[in-house]
Every structure is written in structure tokens, then in C-alpha cells.
Amino acid sequence: MNPDTRARLMTVSTATLCTALFKRGLRNQCIQDVRPLNPALPNMVGPAYTMRYIPAREDLNPIGVFLDPKHPQRVGVEECPEGAVLVIDSRKDARAASAGGILVARLMQRGVAGVVTDGGFRDSTDIARYTMPAYHQRPSAPTNLTLHQALDLNVPIGCGDVAVWPGDIVVGDGEGVVVVPAHLADEVAVEAVEMTAFEDFVQEQVMQGRSIIGLYPPTLEQSRVDFAAWRAARGR
Incomplete structure (x- = not known):
């Protein structure tokens, strides 16, 4: 398999992968x-x-x-x-x-x-x-x-x-x-890494007392701004 895909999948959860697959219409992969x-x-x-x-x-x-x-x-x-x-x-x-x-x-x-x-x-x-x-x-x-x-x-x-x-x-x-599915592995791995970065940001914010409304999902512009700053600070 693609070594980059393998490396990405080593860093993400099965829960995140299930969500990425669900977005593609696949409900029963666990x-x-x-x-x-x-x-x-x-x-x-x-x-x-x-x-x-x-x-x-x-x-x-x-x-x-x-x-x-x-x-x-x-x-x-x-x-x-x-x-x-x-x-x-x-x-x-x-x-x-x-x-x-x-x-x-x-x-x-x-x-x-x-x-x-x-x-x-x-x-x-x-x-x-x-x-x-x-x-x-x-x-x-x-x-x-x-x-x-x-x-x-x-x-x-x-x-x-x-x-x-x-x-x-x-x-x-x-x-x-x-x-x-093999034909989806490369794109799902990329998306799962992105999802993981965002969820790590959200988890950190929630542990600091922030409400999930407007944050998860990021329907407020401020949430998207804060996430971009968080990523830049952590190199993710």
C-alpha cells in the first residue's frame, strides 16, 4: 500500500475513519x-x-x-x-x-x-x-x-x-x-488526518470550558479563525 497512506492511518482513530466512510455512504465497515x-x-x-x-x-x-x-x-x-x-x-x-x-x-x-x-x-x-x-x-x-x-x-x-x-x-x-475499501484508502487517510487535527483542537477547547455550540461543528467564524491559529502554532 501507499507508504504515506499507511503513515497517516497509523495516527487516526477507527472512530474518525467510520465518520469519513459514512460521508461516502459506507455505514457498515466496523x-x-x-x-x-x-x-x-x-x-x-x-x-x-x-x-x-x-x-x-x-x-x-x-x-x-x-x-x-x-x-x-x-x-x-x-x-x-x-x-x-x-x-x-x-x-x-x-x-x-x-x-x-x-x-x-x-x-x-x-x-x-x-x-x-x-x-x-x-x-x-x-x-x-x-x-x-x-x-x-x-x-x-x-x-x-x-x-x-x-x-x-x-x-x-x-x-x-x-x-x-x-x-x-x-x-x-x-x-x-x-x-x-482499497480504492478509497488514500483519500480517506488524508481526510482523517484533517479531522483528527480539528477534533484535537475541539477537545482542547472543551476541556478549557468552551461550549460546543458553534464550535463542533464550527458554524461560527470565530471557531474557524481560532482553529487556524491553533494549527499554525502547533505546525499541524
Whole structure:
């Protein structure tokens, strides 16, 4: 992805991105019911590489399937590109793990930007200590094989009620994860940086006791003048 776009998206919130996308008619880009295992990490930003699970069928999904070097889950972990985000469709089912600490550690060591599932991770206390962002619904001890069968890699999926196409830009922060369509990423990133500067100004003014009427949104000319002066003073 565009390195300038990546750098911009590292500095903005998912809330701001949701507003920028809403202005473009996109209302459903926030992956539902996923949370960061470590909210203190920097933003997660990268193009989506996807994995799709279907419900496991017992005769096709015994533990021996992991002996196959072409097993889709293992292949996905080894092929997810550096700088990408692995997004896993687990059908919002966290009763069995989408992956565990070893696989997530391998992603981290390969330079992947992050991992998201609408299911759960096992070894979640270990993953929470990693330096790579990871998002899930809740911890889940059972192996994925008990409920999930890995089927497809890098195809359009649904994750937390959001459609995710390979190459879409995935952004996560301390609150959640937003999917930005690839063709909108550059312009949305620029707008989000501008929105963030204005909201930082407003927050500062409100904390000093100023009313939001005429300030947020800036319907008063004085608010726009004050914002311009604030930006100039801070180099933003």
C-alpha cells in the first residue's frame, strides 16, 4: 500500500475513519464484536489477506489434517504477506479457537502487521504480550478443528458482519477494527488526518470550558479563525 497512506492511518482513530466512510455512504465497515488483546499497542494498518472457515465436518476434520503441509490454515500463516493483516472469517463463533499463540507468533516473526478474527484465540494471554496487534471476540481454548474447517485463502469473506475483500485496508486501534475499501484508502487517510487535527483542537477547547455550540461543528467564524491559529502554532 501507499507508504504515506499507511503513515497517516497509523495516527487516526477507527472512530474518525467510520465518520469519513459514512460521508461516502459506507455505514457498515466496523467489524463487530472484536477487541484488541493489547489496547496499548500502536495502530494496526495493512492490506487484508483473508482466510475462511466453514463448519467442521467430523469425518473431514480430524486432528491428522495438520500433518498435511498444504493445510490451508498453515499455508495461510506462511503466505500472508509482510505488512498485511490476516483477517479470519470464523462465522462469529468463538467456541473454538481460530488460531493460537504459536501461529500468531509465526505471523509476527514474518512481519505481518496484525491479525483479526470474529471468533477467538487460544493462548490469548501469550498473544496479549506480543508486539503485533491481534483482535478477537473472546478467548477460546478448544482447537479450531472441533468446530472450524479452514477452506479458502485470499477470497472475499465476511468478518464480524463486514465484507472484506483481499487488499482492502484494515485499520485497528484500542477500540476496534475498520475496513477501508482499497480504492478509497488514500483519500480517506488524508481526510482523517484533517479531522483528527480539528477534533484535537475541539477537545482542547472543551476541556478549557468552551461550549460546543458553534464550535463542533464550527458554524461560527470565530471557531474557524481560532482553529487556524491553533494549527499554525502547533505546525499541524
